[in-house]
Amino acid sequence: MTYVITPLCERAGLCVDVCPTDSVHFVDGDDEWPIYYINPETCIDCGACAAECPQEAIFMAEDVPAEYEEYTDINEAFFTQGPGADLV
Numbered sequence: 285m286t287y288v289i290t291p292l293c294e295r296a297g298l299c300v301d302v303c304p305t306d307s308v309h310f311v312d313g314d315d316e317w318p319i320y321y322i323n324p325e326t327c328i329d330c331g332a333c334a335a336e337c338p339q340e341a342i343f344m345a346e347d348v349p350a351e352y353e354e355y356t357d358i359n360e361a362f363f364t365q366g367p368g369a370d371l372v
Contacts, residue, residue, distance in 0.1 A: 292341035
């Protein structure tokens with residue numbers, strides 16, 4: 285299981301600062317990938333990112349609200365087909 289960032293994200297960046305495994309990534313100025321994404325391969329499910337998020341935009345994948353469920357797949361796609369693929 286991993287954490288997923290939803291469109292509630294306003295890119296405050298606090299999640300990046302507290303992640304002990306550097307699993308949170310983003311691309312500046314890319315409208316196709318506008319929020320932060322959590323690498324499911326390196327996330328250790330510690331919850332530090334979710335606890336630090338001022339917008340409460342981060343959820344365990346199994347707890348993502350129904351209206352944002354597609355972001356579980358989008359998060360994974362960032363690391364398999366998107367700009368994060370070079371990070372894996």
